[in-house]
Structure formats: structure tokens, C-alpha cells
């Protein structure tokens with residue numbers, strides 16, 4: 522398949538969502554104490570929808586409250602998978618609750634987390650982090666999270682935030698002061714919108730959230746004026762095909778807006794969202810769009826360029842290759858991009 526020769530960039534993946542039975546069994550062989558039972562960790566099925574995903578989260582609930590040290594071996598395993606699939610750059614969402622509530626302690630812990638993550642990159646895949654802020658975050662915790670994000674923006678620990686959670690009845694207006702503060706310190710803003718909600722939520726994410734990137738954005742394609750706005754403002758859309766199918770955001774791949782986005786030369790990426798929960802990986806997602814819409818090498822090269830241009834982290838750690846971060850041992854990848 523043509524996508525195999527093109528480097529992949531992932532901008533929408535939740536670290537907790539990478540957990541699956543195989544990854545846990547690999548951890549077990551290294552002597553790691555598991556917080557979920559691999560035998561019970563079956564992925565979300567196609568007909569299960571949001572309730573199926575909620576049930577999956579219950580199966581990993583002990584990881585929801587686990588601290589950053591627990592996630593290091595998970596991250597290491599997942600990053601090895603990314604390397605195998607030709608992913609050269611990834612931004613991952615993690616929860617601020619993995620770290621101490623004390624600001625100074627959190628900065629120190631994050632520095633250690635970052636150092637270990639950089640070692641896991643193996644010089645092949647650059648991984649950066651976004652703090653995930655749930656839409657349901659109580660008002661009194663918003664200011665605390667602003668302080669945490671600003672502190673880590675100053676040290677280069679995180680490159681942005683993501684607002685996630687079911688959109689209905691949870692307007693992002695509550696986070697306005699957070700958006701202003703984080704924009705001022707150079708952090709990128711991603712908002713999950715238009716996954717299960719309507720086009721209004723995508724417009725709200727742009728108007729109120731000043732979002733640089735929209736997670737999913739499926740509903741935007743019900744509204745031609747909104748599509749035009751996304752094109753004019755060059756807003757990046759993070760598509761997650763299998764997640765969209767399993768959550769019921771689209772009926773089947775033929776209905777997925779990624780084909781139309783390609784036809785309109787829009788700015789978008791292809792992502793897994795929660796590869797463990799949805800039983801997918803970057804290769805499977807690229808294969809899905811290739812099969813459904815006949816994406817060419819040139820289409821995938823455009824996706825790679827747009828995804829890199831829409832990344833939140835400015836600095837590249839492996840800048841020697843033609844592409845800016847393609848691994849030095851993958852010359853075919855750099856060649857494909859210069860040819861397309």
C-alpha cells in the first residue's frame with residue numbers, strides 16, 4: 522500500500538488510550554506491576570458507541586489515577602510501536618493529575634518524565650506532550666490548571682492543551698480565561714469538537730476557544746460555510762477514522778468527511794485517538810483512508826506536511842533529514858516527500 526512509504530505524524534493520541542492486552546502482557550514480562558487485567562481488556566466493539574468507550578475506561582480505571590512513573594514503561598512500549606510504523610513525530614495527551622499538585626514538585630517530576638521520554642525516542646520519533654483538560658473540570662480547578670500549564674510552558678514541558686470530553690451541555694466558555702492565558706505564553710490549543718455534537722460546537726471552539734486544531738470535527742462537514750471558514754483560517758482537523766466509526770460519529774467509511782477534506786485540499790491529519798481502546802494503529806488508519814478514498818502517495822505527503830506545519834512544539838530534535846524529523850535510517854521516507 523502506498524502509505525507505507527510515507528512518514529506518519531500523529532497529533533491526536535491519548536496516552537491512557539494506548540493500553541491494550543498485548544502491551545500489558547509485554548510489560549508483565551519485564552516485571553512491571555499491572556494496574557489492569559489484560560484478560561479483561563478487550564477493545565470497544567463497532568456497535569458499542571460512547572457507552573462502550575465508557576465501559577472500556579472502567580476497565581483501565583486504576584491507570585486513571587496512576588502517577589507519571591507508572592506511565593513510563595507504557596510510553597516506552599507505545600513509542601516502540603510508533604517507530605515500527607514509521608511515525609516520526611507525535612503529540613500525546615496526558616493528564617495533569619499524573620503529577621504532584623505542588624507546582625515546584627510538578628515541574629521537577631515533569632523534567633524527569635521528559636528526560637525518560639526523550640530516551641525512549643531512540644533518535645527516531647519525537648514525542649511531545651499536551652495537557653488534557655476535561656470539559657467537566659470544576660470551575661474552582663480551572664485556575665490551578667492554568668498555573669500548571671503556564672509553569673510547564675515556561676520550561677518547555679508541554680507544547681499545548683487539549684479540551685476533551687463529550688461536548689453536549691458543556692460549553693467551552695467556562696475556559697475563556699484559560700485560553701487567553703495559555704495563548705499569551707505560546708501554548709497551542711486543541712479542542713475536541715464536532716465528534717458527537719453539531720457544527721455549532723466547532724464554531725464555538727473557533728470563536729471562544731480560538732482553537733488552532735479541532736479534534737474530530739466531523740459535524741463541521743454538515744455546514745458549507747463552516748467548511749469555508751476552516752479552509753480560510755487554515756484550521757487543522759485531527760481525523761480519527763476507527764474512533765469515529767466505533768463512537769458512532771460516522772456510519773461507515775464511505776460517509777467519513779476525510780475524503781471530502783482531501784478533495785478540498787484542507788489541512789488535516791490521520792490519527793488513532795485511543796489505539797488500545799479502538800484496536801487500531803497508525804498503519805490501520807492510513808490503510809482505511811487509502812482503501813476507502815484511494816489516497817495517493819501525494820495525498821499522504823500533503824498530510825505529512827500539513828501535520829508537521831500544525832504541530833505545537835516548535836523545536837525539532839532530529840532536524841538533519843530532508844523532512845526535518847524523518848529518521849536518518851529511513852532515507853526512502855525523505856525521498857518520497859521530496860518527490861511528491
Ligand SMILES: [Zn+2]
Pocket residue numbers: 533535685713736794
Ligand atoms: Zn481524543
